[in-house]
Amino acid sequence: MSKADIWITGVGAATPLGHSFSAVAENLLSGHSGIRRVNRFSVADHPSQIAALVEDIPCPPDWSEPDFSRLSNLEKLTLWCCSAALRDSGWWPMRSDIRLGLVLGSAAELLCLWETDFMQGGKQIYQSKSSEGFESAAVSTRRRLQISGPAVGVSAACASGNVALALARRWLELGWVDVCLAGACDLAITPISLAGFGNLRALSRRNEDPQGASRPFDLDRDGFVMGEGGTMFVLEKAATARKRSAHVYARLAGCGASSDAYNMVIPSPDPQPAIAAMRQALADAGMEPAEVDYLNAHATSTSVGDIAEAHVLEAVFGDHLASLPVSSTKSMTGHLLTAAAAVEALACLIAMRHQAIPPTINLQNPDPKCRLCHVANQTQERPVRVAVSNSFGFGGSNTCVILAAA
Amino acid sequence: MKPPVSLAADINIICCPVAGFGKLRAAPDQIALLRLNPAPEPCQTSSLSLLKYADDQTVAGLAAVYQAIHHHGLAETDFSEWGVVAAPGYLGRAALAVTLQRLAVEGAWGISPHFIPHHSLHAVSGTISQVLKIHGPNFGIEATPRGMAEALTVAATLLAAGDLPGLWLVMTEYEPELVPLEPSRKGPSDADQSVCIALALALVPDADQASEIMLRICPHGASANHSARAAWNSWSPLEKVSTLADALGHELQTRHWRLGSLGWVELTATDLGPENGL
Numbered sequence: 001m002s003k004a005d006i007w008i009t010g011v012g013a014a015t016p017l018g019h020s021f022s023a024v025a026e027n028l029l030s031g032h033s034g035i036r037r038v039n040r041f042s043v044a045d046h047p048s049q050i051a052a053l054v055e056d057i058p059c060p061p062d063w064s065e066p067d068f069s070r071l072s073n074l075e076k077l078t079l080w081c082c083s084a085a086l087r088d089s090g091w092w093p094m095r096s097d098i099r100l101g102l103v104l105g106s107a108a109e110l111l112c113l114w115e116t117d118f119m120q121g122g123k124q125i126y127q128s129k130s131s132e133g134f135e136s137a138a139v140s141t142r143r144r145l146q147i148s149g150p151a152v153g154v155s156a157a158c159a160s161g162n163v164a165l166a167l168a169r170r171w172l173e174l175g176w177v178d179v180c181l182a183g184a185c186d187l188a189i190t191p192i193s194l195a196g197f198g199n200l201r202a203l204s205r206r207n208e209d210p211q212g213a214s215r216p217f218d219l220d221r222d223g224f225v226m227g228e229g230g231t232m233f234v235l236e237k238a239a240t241a242r243k244r245s246a247h248v249y250a251r252l253a254g255c256g257a258s259s260d261a262y263n264m265v266i267p268s269p270d271p272q273p274a275i276a277a278m279r280q281a282l283a284d285a286g287m288e289p290a291e292v293d294y295l296n297a298h299a300t301s302t303s304v305g306d307i308a309e310a311h312v313l314e315a316v317f318g319d320h321l322a323s324l325p326v327s328s329t330k331s332m333t334g335h336l337l338t339a340a341a342a343v344e345a346l347a348c349l350i351a352m353r354h355q356a357i358p359p360t361i362n363l364q365n366p367d368p369k370c371r372l373c374h375v376a377n378q379t380q381e382r383p384v385r386v387a388v389s390n391s392f393g394f395g396g397s398n399t400c401v402i403l404a405a406a
Numbered sequence: 407m408k409p410p411v412s413l414a415a416d417i418n419i420i421c422c423p424v425a426g427f428g429k430l431r432a433a434p435d436q437i438a439l440l441r442l443n444p445a446p447e448p449c450q451t452s453s454l455s456l457l458k459y460a461d462d463q464t465v466a467g468l469a470a471v472y473q474a475i476h477h478h479g480l481a482e483t484d485f486s487e488w489g490v491v492a493a494p495g496y497l498g499r500a501a502l503a504v505t506l507q508r509l510a511v512e513g514a515w516g517i518s519p520h521f522i523p524h525h526s527l528h529a530v531s532g533t534i535s536q537v538l539k540i541h542g543p544n545f546g547i548e549a550t551p552r553g554m555a556e557a558l559t560v561a562a563t564l565l566a567a568g569d570l571p572g573l574w575l576v577m578t579e580y581e582p583e584l585v586p587l588e589p590s591r592k593g594p595s596d597a598d599q600s601v602c603i604a605l606a607l608a609l610v611p612d613a614d615q616a617s618e619i620m621l622r623i624c625p626h627g628a629s630a631n632h633s634a635r636a637a638w639n640s641w642s643p644l645e646k647v648s649t650l651a652d653a654l655g656h657e658l659q660t661r662h663w664r665l666g667s668l669g670w671v672e673l674t675a676t677d678l679g680p681e682n683g684l
Contacts, residue, residue, distance in 0.1 A: 045513045045514045045515060046514045047514070104548075106548055107527045107528065108498075108522075108526045108527065109548065110496060110499070111498050111502050111526070114499070114502055114506075115502065115506065123588065125499065125502065125506070126503070126585060126586055126587070126588040127585065128583055128585050129496065129583065130583045136548045137548075138548060142667075149667060149668075150556075150559055150666055150668040151556075151666075151667075152547060152548070152556040152560055153527075153547065153548025153556070154546070154547060154548070154560065155526065155527035155528045155545055155546040155547075156528055156543070156544070156545035156546075157526065157528040157532075160545070163543070163545050167560060167563055167564075170563045170564075170566060170567060171563060174417070174418040174420070174566055174625075175416045175417035175418055175627075176418070176563075176625050191509060192502075192505055192506070192509060192521065193522060194514070195513075195514035195516075195517035196517050196518070196521045196522040197519075197522065198514065199514070199515075199517055199518070199519040200522070200523075201519075257542075258541050258542065259490075259532075259536075259540060259542060259543060259544045260541075261535050261536050261538075261539045261540055261541055262536065264456065264523045264524065264529070264533065264536065273541050276541070393528065394522070394523050394526070394532065395523075395528035395529065395531060395532020395535070395536075395544060396532055396535060396544070397532070397543070397544060397545065399543075
C-alpha cells in the first residue's frame, strides 16, 4: 500500500455551537458556550442536569420534510452532516458516479434507539430486529445518499472520529474508494447515559452554572459535561482534488492509535501508550514536534484525565511545549463522546482557516499540574499551519490526528 | 445485482494469513462459567475481575481468543503490539432491558456506572486489549446483519498498512437473536433458546507467509479479479458468524462470499488442525 496525500475538501456539521462551518467558527472563536440545563427529559433526580444539546437537526435541501421527519434522530444527524459535507466539497451531484465510501464513528446507536423508543412507550427492545431488516445509520445513510462504496460504523468510544479518519485515509490509499466520507455522529444524551456517567462521578454537578461547568485544566473543575452532535468530512486524494480545482481545508497528514490496556474507564498512569499514539502520528506525518502550531487537547475537564494528558504532552513536545498553544474546545461544546474527535478536528480546521486559536473558556485558575501554554478565555490570533488533535476513549483508546495546510 | 465500478487505477487485494482461530457456542450457563475462567487452562492473568461486569458477548469473545491461543500454538506469541477489532451483534441489549426497568422503578440513582463502559460498542475490544495487554489500536464495529463484512473489511484495512504485527478479529452474536422477555409476560423466554456464537481470528499481515488458512479481501476492479467478478452474483453475502466459523471446520476448500459493496472475501483452508465443527 502506497502512502498518498489525502485532503479534506468538505465539511458538514451539526453541533451545540451551530450547524455549519461558519456558525461553529463564529461561536468557537467568540468563546461561546453551548451548554445549558437539559430540558429534553426530567433531570430532577440526576446528579448532573446540564449538557450541550443539539435540537432541530436541519432537513437537507431537496429532501422531503415528511420523509426526513420519519427517520431516527441519529439517521437525521448523519444524513444532514454527510449531505452538507458532500455539497460543500462539490461532489454532491456526482456522488453516485464514483465509488464513495463512508466511515462513521457511532457507539451506542441501538442502545439509544431502544431507550428512546422505550421512554416513548414503545417496545422495540422486546421485538426481533433481524426480522425487520435492521440497518445501522452508516448503512442506511449509504442507501439514502445513493452512494456505492463500502460503509461501516466504528467505535473507539470518544476517539471514534479519529479512527474513522484513519480508516478512510487507508481506504483511499488502497484504492478501495475514490472519495470517502468520514467523521462521527452521536446523540447520546438520554436518561440512562446522563445517569450512568453521573453515577460514575465523571460529570460536573455545577448545575447552577451550566456555561461555567466545563473547565478543562482549571483547578475548580469537577467533571465533564455531556454534549452531542456530529461532524463529517469529505476526504479524497490530492491528485483528485487538484484535477477538479477543489477547495481544500487541510491535508490529513498523520494518524496514530494505541491502547492503554490498563482500565476500561480510567486513563493509564503510565503515559507511554498515549505518547506512542502521538509519536506515531508525528512520524506518519513526517513532522517534528516543533512544527506543530496548535494542539487541541482531549482534556475533558476531569482531574485525572487532564493531568494525564499534560504529562503526555510534556514527554512528546519537550521544550516546544512552553510555546505551543493548547486549548480544549470541550469547554464550549461539552464532551461530544463518540463525536468529540470529529468536532475537534473541525475546531483545528477553523483555527487553520481563520489563523486564530479557539480558547479554553472558564480557565480562571490553571492547574499547576498542567503546565501548558494555555489559550485561556480569549481567542489568540496567530499563524496555524499544523494542528494536532488528541482524542482518548473508554476501553483505553488513544488517538491523535495531524492536520496540515495543503 | 451489478457490482459497483471504481474509477481508481490501483486497487489493492489484501491477503490475511490466519495464524489461528478459536470458536465456541455458549449458552447462558456456560457463559457464567467462562466468566470465572475464560481460558481452556487455568488463567494466569490478574485481570479477570474486570469480567465481573462484562457483557456476555465480551466473555464469549475473550474465551474464543483464548481457544485460538491454546489450540494454535500462540501461547508464546507477543501480542503487545497487535490490534483488536471486535464486531458484537446487538451488544448490551439484555443489560439495557434490565437497566430500563431499573430506571423506571428507581430513577437515575438505579443506573449502574458500569453499564456504559461495559455494554457500548468499544467494550469487547477494550476488554480483550486490557486482559491480553495489547497496546495496538482497539475498536468495535457496528454489527448489523452485515457486520461480518464490515468487520473483515476493517481488519484487512488495518493489516494492509503493515505497521501491526497481527490483529485479533473477534466476532460474536446470538443465534437465534436474543430478544429480551417483556417483564409483564410470563413463561419461558425466547431468549432462553439463544446461544452466543463467538469466533476469534488471529490475522497476520504478511501475504507471503505460509499459512494453512488464508483470507483474501478482493475489491471489485482489482486487476486479478476479472474472472471472479462474473461469479460475484452467485455468491452469498457473509452475514452470520456461524457461517464463517462452520467454514473453518471443514478441510480442503475454497469458499467465497460477497463482502457488502466492496467486493468479496475468499477463504482458503488446507489443514485446520484439531478444531472441527462449531
